[in-house]
Amino acid sequence: MIPLSTAAFDPKWFHDYQGKYYQFKDKRGIWNGLRAESFCASNAIAFDECGCPFCEEKDPDKCEFLRRYRMYLDTLSFDEMYQRFERLSKEIQKYDGFKEEPIMVLIFYETPKNRCSERTEVLKWFHSHDYPIKELDYPI
DSSP states (O other): OEEEEOOSSOOGGGGTTSOTTOOEEOTTSOEESOBOGGGOGGGTOOGGGOSOTTOSSSOGGGOHHHHHHHHHHTTSOHHHHHHHHHHHHHHHHHHHTOSSOOOEEEEOSSOTTOSSOHHHHHHHHHHHTTOOOOOOOSOO
């Protein structure tokens, strides 16, 4: 599995304290520092414009943040995104000598219990393009 961050600001350890675009393999052989910038909510929404960027109480069906984020996702080309993931997967497979193609995992830095989470809209976006993905059932 290859983790791809969707955060506006990754934890510094994710880039080995070398800056936002530094990528490395940790001592366990896990790639860190790879990003899925297109899914970063800050690309679509200025958080100060929304009253509930990460609220626990609001109804997700009425959440202005999620509505704006979904509008943004609908501007993305699914085919282009899929091709980007495929290229990255094949590059890492070749570089690391994996026998099987690695699985790309989108990382959202929030609790899965957050009802107003962009993760739910990303799941819906993939499903709307007949590409069913699911939440990783962790620990595996």
